[in-house]
Amino acid sequence: MNNHPDFSFEQQHLADTIEAMKQIMHDLEHDMDHRVHKINQSLSIKDEVSAYVHSLMKSDHAIKVHDIAKALDSPYFGRVDFREDGAKDFDQYYIGRTKVAKLDIENVKDILVFDWRDPVSTIFYECQDGRASYEVLDRYHYTGDVRLKRQYKIEDGQLISMSEDNILSKIMARQQESLIADPFLLERLLAGAGDRLKDIVTSIRSEQNQIIREPLNQVTVIQGVAGSGKSTIGLHRLSYLLYNEKLDPTKLVIIAPNKIFLDYISDLLPEIDAQDVKQTTFADLAETIMQLEPVISMTPAETEPLAAAARWKGTLEFIKVMELFLDKRLEKLCMKLKEISLFDDQLTISREQQLEKVVEGANIPFNERLRSLEKYIRFRIKNFIEIYEARLHRGKARTDEKTAARYVAEGEQFIAKHFAKWPVLALLDGYSELFKDKAAWRKTKPVGVEVELLLTHTLANLEAGQMERDDLAPLCYLKYLIDGFRHMGKFDHIAIDEGQDINLLEYRVLSLLSRNSSFTIMGDMSQAIHTDRGLTSWQSLLKEIFDKAKCRYYEVNFSYRSAKEIVDLFNKVLPSGRSKAVPVYEIGRKPVIEAAASASVAVKRLVEVVEEFQALGCKSVGILTKLETESQKLYQVLMTAAPQLTNLNVITNGAASYHGGVTVAPILLAKGLEFDGVILWNASERKFSPEYQDAKLLYVALSRAMYYLHIFHQGKLTPLLR
Numbered sequence: 001m002n003n004h005p006d007f008s009f010e011q012q013h014l015a016d017t018i019e020a021m022k023q024i025m026h027d028l029e030h031d032m033d034h035r036v037h038k039i040n041q042s043l044s045i046k047d048e049v050s051a052y053v054h055s056l057m058k059s060d061h062a063i064k065v066h067d068i069a070k071a072l073d074s075p076y077f078g079r080v081d082f083r084e085d086g087a088k089d090f091d092q093y094y095i096g097r098t099k100v101a102k103l104d105i106e107n108v109k110d111i112l113v114f115d116w117r118d119p120v121s122t123i124f125y126e127c128q129d130g131r132a133s134y135e136v137l138d139r140y141h142y143t144g145d146v147r148l149k150r151q152y153k154i155e156d157g158q159l160i161s162m163s164e165d166n167i168l169s170k171i172m173a174r175q176q177e178s179l180i181a182d183p184f185l186l187e188r189l190l191a192g193a194g195d196r197l198k199d200i201v202t203s204i205r206s207e208q209n210q211i212i213r214e215p216l217n218q219v220t221v222i223q224g225v226a227g228s229g230k231s232t233i234g235l236h237r238l239s240y241l242l243y244n245e246k247l248d249p250t251k252l253v254i255i256a257p258n259k260i261f262l263d264y265i266s267d268l269l270p271e272i273d274a275q276d277v278k279q280t281t282f283a284d285l286a287e288t289i290m291q292l293e294p295v296i297s298m299t300p301a302e303t304e305p306l307a308a309a310a311r312w313k314g315t316l317e318f319i320k321v322m323e324l325f326l327d328k329r330l331e332k333l334c335m336k337l338k339e340i341s342l343f344d345d346q347l348t349i350s351r352e353q354q355l356e357k358v359v360e361g362a363n364i365p366f367n368e369r370l371r372s373l374e375k376y377i378r379f380r381i382k383n384f385i386e387i388y389e390a391r392l393h394r395g396k397a398r399t400d401e402k403t404a405a406r407y408v409a410e411g412e413q414f415i416a417k418h419f420a421k422w423p424v425l426a427l428l429d430g431y432s433e434l435f436k437d438k439a440a441w442r443k444t445k446p447v448g449v450e451v452e453l454l455l456t457h458t459l460a461n462l463e464a465g466q467m468e469r470d471d472l473a474p475l476c477y478l479k480y481l482i483d484g485f486r487h488m489g490k491f492d493h494i495a496i497d498e499g500q501d502i503n504l505l506e507y508r509v510l511s512l513l514s515r516n517s518s519f520t521i522m523g524d525m526s527q528a529i530h531t532d533r534g535l536t537s538w539q540s541l542l543k544e545i546f547d548k549a550k551c552r553y554y555e556v557n558f559s560y561r562s563a564k565e566i567v568d569l570f571n572k573v574l575p576s577g578r579s580k581a582v583p584v585y586e587i588g589r590k591p592v593i594e595a596a597a598s599a600s601v602a603v604k605r606l607v608e609v610v611e612e613f614q615a616l617g618c619k620s621v622g623i624l625t626k627l628e629t630e631s632q633k634l635y636q637v638l639m640t641a642a643p644q645l646t647n648l649n650v651i652t653n654g655a656a657s658y659h660g661g662v663t664v665a666p667i668l669l670a671k672g673l674e675f676d677g678v679i680l681w682n683a684s685e686r687k688f689s690p691e692y693q694d695a696k697l698l699y700v701a702l703s704r705a706m707y708y709l710h711i712f713h714q715g716k717l718t719p720l721l722r
């Protein structure tokens with residue numbers, strides 16, 4: 001767009017900005033030298049406070065120099081001209097990835113570039129119809145006129161192109177027009193999937209910006225159709241919170257569905273300064289909570305009765321069973337307590353005194369009650385002996401060395417024997433005992449669950465030294481009841497991706513780890529494809545777990561990932577009543593559905609389609625199967641049948657990294673990922689029945705595609721696509 005009337009003005013502005021940035025770096029470096037001198041001077045007169053302040057300033061400057069140096073190639077990507085109501089003139093705000101400001105800021109002009117996370121930058125993302133507003137510290141509200149919004153493409157310090165205001169409302173208002181009103185967004189969306197999730201700071205949309213900037217201490221739920229940018233928004237929100245709330249990144253955690261997904265987002269986090277945020281899966285977090293390294297089987301439940309049992313283990317009903325179990329155990333302990341009489345009946349610890357130690361206080365972990373009883377008895381014994389010995393040393397009557405020695409021995413013997421009867425409860429022992437307590441289960445009656453199967457299946461696993469994914473949340477909660485969570489600390493914010501796959505008990509565990517119920521939860525109920533775990537609705541989550549917290553619920557329906565032709569197809573698969581995705585761009589090529597007479601024909605054609613996709617420019621191609629076993633088999637076949645596919649990979653359960661290229665994967669593990677082109681291996685009627693569960697699986701598979709989609713079917717095509 002070199003013919004833009006302001007192009008040369010903007011070129012000059014860029015050159016001036018870069019020059020000013022270099023000057024700022026020079027000034028900062030100069031000031032750093034000065035600080036070194038000051039530090040030495042302060043230390044020589046033992047003024048450690050001043051030395052500390054100078055050293056803080058020095059490291060702050062060093063970070064600034066590093067950030068500005070990184071921004072020299074492309075200092076900003078946008079500009080907005082804003083006049084606050086009541087003010088005379090418009091001010092220009094340039095927006096970039098890093099704030100660039102002179103050393104001494106006297107007025108707004110001394111800030112050359114605003115960070116995209118600064119409060120004022122919201123006017124760049126949200127200005128609509130010439131008006132905009134922003135808030136600072138939840139207290140100061142500014143409203144005004146926007147005269148201009150401009151976007152730039154800057155590379156190696158050179159202005160490549162620029163474009164004027166493009167507002168999403170134009171996309172929303174599209175009827176006959178082309179879908180895309182924003183060439184910068186289009187360019188980004190057509191840039192291809194690559195092998196990692198990308199940052200979107202240059203093209204955040206207005207509705208996304210609102211979510212990113214929601215306050216810290218609340219539960220923010222983002223329900224979004226496939227490809228609506230939930231993961232992307234959630235991660236940018238962490239960056240925003242870190243920057244504005246000055247949080248310690250290690251107190252923030254991202255809970256992702258699996259390690260592949262963590263690998264998939266690993267490039268994005270440093271880009272948005274969030275690399276130090278803790279990243280984990282619920283299973284890994286559970287290991288830390290349980291303080292165990294168990295063998296965990298992640299294979300989904302194989303039959304419906306087992307799936308029903310697994311689902312039940314994720315309900316809040318199970319908490320009642322665990323509480324009942326520990327209450328009964330405590331009751332038994334209390335019944336066994338007897339008066340203790342020692343040292344020729346000179347020390348008596350009554351049953352009531354002991355009882356008080358065991359039952360006092362609410363929400364005290366079981367083992368802590370035992371420990372407090374033990375501590376109390378030990379204290380009484382020690383105290384008696386100390387008093388006796390003090391009296392002996394003072395030559396008091398009725399004391400002698402021999403009796404003192406006898407008392408010491410008696411005390412030690414008593415402690416050793418007495419507490420062997422009251423050992424603290426080990427987590428796994430407690431969990432096994434819970435499933436052996438048939439009487440308790442007769443009382444509980446879990447609805448829709450074969451209790452006998454639940455008990456025998458779990459016990460058989462535990463006896464074989466392993467546990468299943470659905471045991472983790474109850475074990476974590478039992479750990480809370482038995483030992484408490486003191487070893488864990490609290491997170492300032494918890495972000496959960498694929499939140500629909502986390503069950504209520506897992507959420508309860510996570511809520512115990514959160515300070516101020518501060519959560520960002522991203523998910524899509526239409527992608528709840530696990531039969532053995534997950535939520536039934538967002539409402540149930542907000543009601544059952546976060547009823548006392550401040551909650552904000554968003555629905556996002558624009559699909560930024562997939563071209564219109566693909567969106568139209570995956571929209572068809574879901575039953576009516578589910579939110580449909582709204583496409584924002586089209587590519588002009590419809591998905592292809594092709595019957596293959598046999599598996600060998602399908603393999604031959606599959607390789608041809610991969611090559612066709614690659615010739616069209618696809619850097620990443622996903623070959624998706626319904627089951628994991630199919631993926632593994634197909635991968636082996638392709639290794640021999642298509643040695644020319646050099647970048648062929650397979651994703652299996654437990655895989656820790658994603659390599660891009662041509663990836664064979666079961667749909668379940670491809671969730672959250674995206675590919676330039678997707679080939680669905682077999683969409684036959686036998687594989688995908690018209691049931692809702694299969695419809696959701698198919699929806700996930702089709703919506704992984706950005707531009708190209710090819711669907712094979714061996715046998716009759718699934719009715720979901722007819």
Ligand SMILES: Nc1ncnc2c1ncn2[C@@H]1O[C@H](COP(=O)(O)OP(=O)(O)OP(=O)(O)O)[C@@H](O)[C@H]1O
Pocket residue numbers: 185188189197198200203204205208224225226227228229230231232233524527560561671672673674703
């Ligand atoms: N404002 C935007 N500008 C450019 N690209 C965007 C924008 N918002 C989202 N995208 C792109 O859309 C794609 C989908 O984003 P993302 O994976 O975060 O969606 P999602 O809702 O988590 O998807 P799913 O639930 O299907 O896994 C990504 O390629 C992302 O970069």
